[in-house]
Amino acid sequence: MATFRAPRGTRDLLPAERPTWQRLETLAADLARRYGYRQIETPIFEESALFERGIGDVTDVVEKELFRVLPSRGEERERWALRPEPTAGIVRAYLQHGMHTLQQPVRLTLLGPMFRYDRPQAGRYRQFWQFDVEAIGDPGPAIDAEIIELAHRFYTEAGLTAVSARLNSIGDAICRPGYLATLRAYFEPHAAELPEEERERLATNPMRLLDSKDPRMAALVAAAPRITDHLCAPCAEHFDAVRRHLDTLEVPTVLEPALVRGLDYYSRTCFEFYREGAEGQQQALGGGGRYDGLVELLGGRPTPAIGFGLGLDRVVLALAAQGVASVPMERPAAVIVGADPADTPTRLRIATNLRAAGFSARADLAERKLARQLEGAAREGAHFAVILGDELAGGQVQLRDLEAGTQRLVNLADLPRELSRAQRQHHHGA
RNA sequence: GUGGCCUUAGCUCAAUCGGCAGAGCAUCGGAUUGUGGCUCCGAAGGUUACGGGUUCAAUCCCCGUAGGCCACCCCA
Structure with missing residues (x-):
């Protein structure tokens, strides 16, 4: 019996599986190249404060999943954390290296390991790999469509079928507060009937109520006011334009008014990719959205941006579930x-x-x-x-x-x- | 972080009622030392995840810990 094991939630990618991963890594790099996204590498750990501020310190990712690293020598006062997602580090690099002086938008791509300290399950690991693309500095809806189409193309070229984008707009600082008030007003009279957990959410994050899996909530949720009916004119216009562009690019999309992203910094466009009919709960193959407030939040000038992250572990699982043969190991001549x-x-x-x-x-x-x-x-x-x-x-x-x-x-x-x-x-x- | 199921050789799994821990595959070696995937023979491989408890006796019953999986939470 081996004395040491890979730490909980991590695993070894063995020679028999590496060629399949290699194929996806090569595809990611080639796709990014074809779309004009330049490779960047950022450290796998950053100051904890970067994530706390950038992602939001009341999110699950920061509150309970951040992999904190304590330096072994006492003289270092800062606290560090392994990156749970790539965007905060990339935006930090954008600011640190004055990339606002480059032609905008700056298109960047990164592929590497991310870390979240949560309870492992199939398709959910404490160390997992993401392929990520970011376009920083373009407010327009066309870049949203470009990124969503890039993501969709990754899945299809990887060999997955029946992958579609679920699309929503979550508004911006102008219209979202009004919608949240409307939503609260809608649920408030039913507060007494709500399950305890859902009642707490009503106070903290009412949009979360919309994607509740509790069957008792179904009827109430179905009749709830929809964010897309409460967008301000600029947000509504932006959302319409994104949808038109996606039609042009022939990306299959499903409108999902209940789609809410887990991280605080998103605004307007948000999307996730799913394989239709997939078994198991870890079906989200990737997702992303617009984060027009993040650059400013991290100390830069107001700068619009949008990004997308895709879980390679889940793509590998989905390929296997779909019966796609793994890539064989190299045979010696x-x-x-x-x-x-x-x-x-x-x-x-x-x-x-x-x-x-x-x-x-x-x-x-x-x-x-x-x-x-x-x-x-x-x-x-x-x-x-x-x-x-x-x-x-x-x-x-x-x-x-x-x-x-x-x-x-x-x-x-x-x-x-x-x-x-x-x-x-x-x-x-x- | 909550609840449930599970853990026997590298892998997949057996082991009657609590009574000496086994098989297949894989590994290594051999079948008169210059020719392969098949076949045959053999070897090695185990603190039955780990630590306690009950018992004359524990893979089996009980408790704890770790790990895996499932459902939540959440997400990729």
Whole structure:
């Protein structure tokens, strides 16, 4: 029994799963490149205050899920926290490096691990990976549509089907307070009938009542006033324009008046992506929205912005649930084998020469029977084996095609060229 | 943070009523030492998650802890 285990809520991504992840990482980078979003890396920990102020210190993410880090040396007074989401750090970098002097909007992308200290479940981890894009400095609805379409394209190019965007507008500082008052006035007369938990929300965050899963709430929620009927003119206009642009881009969207984002800094457009008919509760594949107030909140000038974050762990789970085959591990082009331990230096030299020529090649360095070595090569899917034997004295080796079961003698000096030719025949022949 | 179910070899799982802890797969080795995925033989692999308790005796019953999963909370 292993003494140590991966910490709760974390896991190892093993060689068998990494190629699938690698494919998604490559897709994310390529998609961001095609859309003109530039890569940025920010630290995985920041000052706690950045998250407390940026995300909102009464949110669950900060109140109970922040992964706080205490420096081991006492002289550091600041408290740090592992990032629970990427936006706050990116906006911090935008401000720190004066990116407001660049052409606006600044389009940025980041892919990396995030940390939340909550109770793990399938699809919910304490360390999880997000692909994130942010466009800072553009107030217009067209950029909203661009980002939502980028997100949707990620899912479809990843191989997921039936992924649609749920869309809503949560208004802004002008119209939301009025709506919240209307909502409270609507629920207030029913306060006595509400379950205890829901009654608390009425005071703290009435919009949360709308996405309650409590069946007793269903009828009440269905008849509740909708934010989209209470938007101020500029917000309503913005929302309409986003929807028109999404139609233009042919992104399937569902209006979801109850959609509320969990983080405080959102305004106007907000959206989440779901796979239709997915089982289990961790179905949200990603989400995002506009956060026009955040840059100012973190000490910058008023700057509109919108972003999107997508959970790679959940995409991997969704792909598996949908039956999409995982990406197989790389197969070596050649394994160099030989029964005589004295040939080890030659095996090493042949392997390194083939690698220098660009092939994936490994020498079998265990001193075991030739049959075992060939078995090992075949089982990891090697295309060819280079077999060292008596012919070595004449400067020759056997080049064996492990799929066809055929082999022929080649001069050592010609090996890279011969392997290359054999590979080509393989591809054409098969 | 709340409630529930679960934990036996690397993996998937057995083990009668509380009575010597097993199989398949995987790993390693062998089948007259120069040729592979099949087959056959063998080996190794366990403090039955961890710590207590009850008992002549605990994988089995009880308590605690840790971890996993499910439903909440919330979210990706």
